[in-house]
Amino acid sequence: MKKTNIYLSALLILVTVMTFSAQAFAQAKKIESIQIKTSAQCKQCKERIENGMAYDKGVKDVVLDVETKIVTIRYNTKATNPETLRKKISKLGYDADTIPCDKAAYDKLPVCCKKDAPKH
Numbered sequence: 001m002k003k004t005n006i007y008l009s010a011l012l013i014l015v016t017v018m019t020f021s022a023q024a025f026a027q028a029k030k031i032e033s034i035q036i037k038t039s040a041q042c043k044q045c046k047e048r049i050e051n052g053m054a055y056d057k058g059v060k061d062v063v064l065d066v067e068t069k070i071v072t073i074r075y076n077t078k079a080t081n082p083e084t085l086r087k088k089i090s091k092l093g094y095d096a097d098t099i100p101c102d103k104a105a106y107d108k109l110p111v112c113c114k115k116d117a118p119k120h
Contacts, residue, residue, distance in 0.1 A: 039095035
């Protein structure tokens with residue numbers, strides 16, 4: 001009888017600890033969304049930006065609207081921040097709000113992805 005009570009008590013403590021741990025973890029994660037104006041021009045730009053940012057630390061979702069040139073990023077505020085996200089877009093060769101594109105990355109973009117490319 002005593003062993004059963006000990007096992008039940010241990011199980012109850014374990015379940016309680018796991019519940020509080022899960023709640024603490026859920027509270028620590030805060031997901032926010034940001035919209036960043038880019039210099040994207042075409043569907044290739046969309047692929048480059050979405051794929052280039054998809055696996056960055058803290059990034060949950062990336063969607064570029066080519067027509068408006070706005071990329072919407074959902075991210076974990078504990079893992080990244082808006083400035084880091086803008087810098088990453090710049091490193092891909094695109095302007096990101098007030099941060100200009102990285103020149104070396106921009107030079108490697110296909111002609112259709114460049115800001116000064118002729119429009120068809």
